[in-house]
Amino acid sequence: MTFLAFMLASALNGLGDVIDQPLTDQPGDKVAGKRIFHDREKGHCLLCHSLEQSDGLFQGNIAPELSDIGRRLTSGQLRLRIVDNTRINPQSIMPPYFRTERLVQVARQFEAKTVLSAQEIEDLISYLETLQGPSQ
Ligand code: HEC
Numbered sequence: 001m002t003f004l005a006f007m008l009a010s011a012l013n014g015l016g017d018v019i020d021q022p023l024t025d026q027p028g029d030k031v032a033g034k035r036i037f038h039d040r041e042k043g044h045c046l047l048c049h050s051l052e053q054s055d056g057l058f059q060g061n062i063a064p065e066l067s068d069i070g071r072r073l074t075s076g077q078l079r080l081r082i083v084d085n086t087r088i089n090p091q092s093i094m095p096p097y098f099r100t101e102r103l104v105q106v107a108r109q110f111e112a113k114t115v116l117s118a119q120e121i122e123d124l125i126s127y128l129e130t131l132q133g134p135s136q
Helices: 003-012 030-038 076-089 118-129
Strands: none
Touching: 003 118, 076 118
8 A cells, every 4th residue: 555545544544643542441650651661571662762861771763752752742643653653654663562463473472462551552651741851
């Protein structure tokens, strides 16, 4: 599918560039979200991203800096990007954290499992919303 057709299909699905509906009834926990963001077994977001507020020693430099991401994007925009960033940019190297279809070479024990749970995604969003710019 071309990018344009893809965007059109997304728009027709009512998807746009947001997922407004939270994935769980339980509100996100920003403290847990911070842990998931830094955890190498979980989000490992710093593999690619950097974050001024983080004391994580090794940070990535191949993805946008996130220090003010809570100001730049709404929770619905954050949710879509974490769930499956390829819905915005099909070429994106950012892994889809909550998608079970269209995955290749998945080990059997991970089949039909998402990288993060719905609650973990909501926790991450709560944490990212606190990132309102450096020096706070
Ligand atoms: C393998 C590299 C990689 C990892 C790991 C990764 N990302 Fe990304 N991310 C990217 C890239 C590259 C982009 C730029 C958009 C694109 O791909 O077109 C991006 C974009 C984003 C954006 C939008 C940024 C903006 O300025 O609009 C957010 C928010 C985001 N990532 C959050 C996360 C979070 C949270 C995690 C961890 C759960 C994560 N990313 C893990 C590579 C990564």
